[in-house]
Amino acid sequence: MELSELSLSHFRNYDQTDLHFQSGINVFLGENAQGKTNLLESIYALALARSHRTKTDKDLIQWGQKEAKITGRIKNRFGQTPLSLSWSAKGKQARVNHLDQSRLSTYIGQLNVILFAPEDLDLVKGAPTVRRRFIDIEFGQMNKLYLQQSSQYKKILKDRNAYLKAWAQGGQRDQIFLDVLTEQLIDVASQIILARQKFLNKLEAQANQIHQEVASQKEVLTLHYQTAISVEEDMQKDQVQEALSLVFEKNADREKRQGTTLAGPHRDDFIIDVNQANVAVFGSQGQQRTAALALKLGEIELMHQETGEYPVLLLDDVLSELDANRQTHLLMAIQDKVQTFITAPSLTEVARQLIKEPKIFIVKAGHVQVEE
Numbered sequence: 497m498e499l500s501e502l503s504l505s506h507f508r509n510y511d512q513t514d515l516h517f518q519s520g521i522n523v524f525l526g527e528n529a530q531g532k533t534n535l536l537e538s539i540y541a542l543a544l545a546r547s548h549r550t551k552t553d554k555d556l557i558q559w560g561q562k563e564a565k566i567t568g569r570i571k572n573r574f575g576q577t578p579l580s581l582s583w584s585a586k587g588k589q590a591r592v593n594h595l596d597q598s599r600l601s602t603y604i605g606q607l608n609v610i611l612f613a614p615e616d617l618d619l620v621k622g623a624p625t626v627r628r629r630f631i632d633i634e635f636g637q638m639n640k641l642y643l644q645q646s647s648q649y650k651k652i653l654k655d656r657n658a659y660l661k662a663w664a665q666g667g668q669r670d671q672i673f674l675d676v677l678t679e680q681l682i683d684v685a686s687q688i689i690l691a692r693q694k695f696l697n698k699l700e701a702q703a704n705q706i707h708q709e710v711a712s713q714k715e716v717l718t719l720h721y722q723t724a725i726s727v728e729e730d731m732q733k734d735q736v737q738e739a740l741s742l743v744f745e746k747n748a749d750r751e752k753r754q755g756t757t758l759a760g761p762h763r764d765d766f767i768i769d770v771n772q773a774n775v776a777v778f779g780s781q782g783q784q785r786t787a788a789l790a791l792k793l794g795e796i797e798l799m800h801q802e803t804g805e806y807p808v809l810l811l812d813d814v815l816s817e818l819d820a821n822r823q824t825h826l827l828m829a830i831q832d833k834v835q836t837f838i839t840a841p842s843l844t845e846v847a848r849q850l851i852k853e854p855k856i857f858i859v860k861a862g863h864v865q866v867e868e
């Protein structure tokens with residue numbers, strides 16, 4: 497899959513910009529605060545209908561303007577698809593093939609992207625939210641059903657938490673209504689848990705192979721899903737539901753006192769072991785970085801395995817954060833295979849030597865010029 501054209505209109509510090517990309521590696525070079533990350537953000541937003549940097553859509557609209565628009569042309573093995581997204585006071589509008597998409601779940605998945613930024617090196621050591629977001633964003637792009645289940649789960653969770661909060665504060669207390677919400681939540685939760693377990697198993701296979709290559713065969717990487725119940729191999733949905741029901745029964749009184757849902761996929765995490773020891777606790781900084789890199793590259797391979805297409809890779813100022821060995825592995829893994837967008841103040845020595853014919857764009861104060 498690739499993004500062949502991108503046009504920005506009043507997006508961040510871009511007035512009107514039209515760009516043509518190559519299938520291989522595209523590089524955005526420029527000094528600080530010129531608009532390099534804004535370009536990556538626009539590609540990310542075109543793919544996922546949201547920014548990776550802000551929850552406030554208004555931030556994306558150029559100051560003093562009323563509407564921001566991104567249009568792009570996607571090429572994959574089925575042909576070409578125009579996509580567009582715009583943000584205005586009326587809200588967000590997403591179009592595929594010039595047709596309005598009322599639900600974002602029908603829009604997301606047209607363009608698959610994987611973003612790798614310096615913060616992702618914290619994937620291993622960071623808070624559980626970082627890893628949950630990693631699962632949800634990458635997995636959601638390759639599995640529409642999962643995307644729908646996640647948004648359904650969030651909605652029911654919000655209702656259930658609101659009801660529990662009111663309960664804790666002495667408001668309405670209808671046990672039957674609460675039971676209905678609990679049942680609905682457990683139903684979706686069990687599907688999410690099974691999907692995440694499957695996803696992590698597949699990701700482990702890919703990431704372990706890459707980790708071994710980067711660490712020269714000496715280390716084995718394994719992933720361990722942490723959820724409210726213990727998920728056995730080949731578990732069925734009704735078994736997960738039953739196990740979850742027991743957890744909810746156990747938590748019932750506490751939930752009513754605390755006014756919130758204490759267990760479920762919103763509290764999940766996964767642990768990354770290297771040679772059977774939790775790399776977040778026992779690993780060196782180098783091992784943690786190798787594991788993070790292996791997980792990201794593993795995702796790329798998994799997306800290819802699941803969708804038949806490689807995603808587009810966005811590397812936001814990440815090369816200079818990696819040592820020569822890890823940079824080499826990263827570039828060799830993607831070259832000639834994955835369309836990639838790199839931002840950097842300047843290319844690293846390793847990148848200059850390894851990248852064959854990059855297309856270079858010079859970014860200056862919201863203007864982009866192709867380097868001849």
Ligand SMILES: Nc1ncnc2c1ncn2[C@@H]1O[C@H](COP(=O)(O)OP(=O)(O)OP(=O)(O)O)[C@@H](O)[C@H]1O
Pocket residue numbers: 507508509510526527528529530531532533534535555556557558559839841
């Ligand atoms: N909504 C907006 N309207 C106009 N300009 C904006 C808007 N949002 C951000 N900017 C401008 O965009 C610039 C930042 O661009 P960007 O984050 O892409 O920097 P960068 O080139 O990636 O720099 P660095 O290498 O430091 O990360 C800043 O000058 C900021 O003032």
